[in-house]
Amino acid sequence: MDVTSVKRAGFLILGLICAYFLANTVSVAFLSTLRLSGAVMSVGGFLIFAIIFLLILRGLEKISGMVFFAFDLK
16 A cells, blocks of 8 residues: 555545534534424434535545545546
8 A cells, every 4th residue: 555545545534524523513503593393403404414514525625636526527
């Protein structure tokens, strides 16, 4: 295993962890200001978390030049 693949793996793991905690914090902070019922809050929280999580990962891809999920590559 060469150094480049170790750096890529480390960046992938750290990027996913940071994106998870940041998206969780932002979505909880946003939902705490709204007064929603339990079911609506669960669905809304999941959707907001997923959108923020993917946006953070997309930003990290743009900054680093690495690709987390290669769905759009041919």
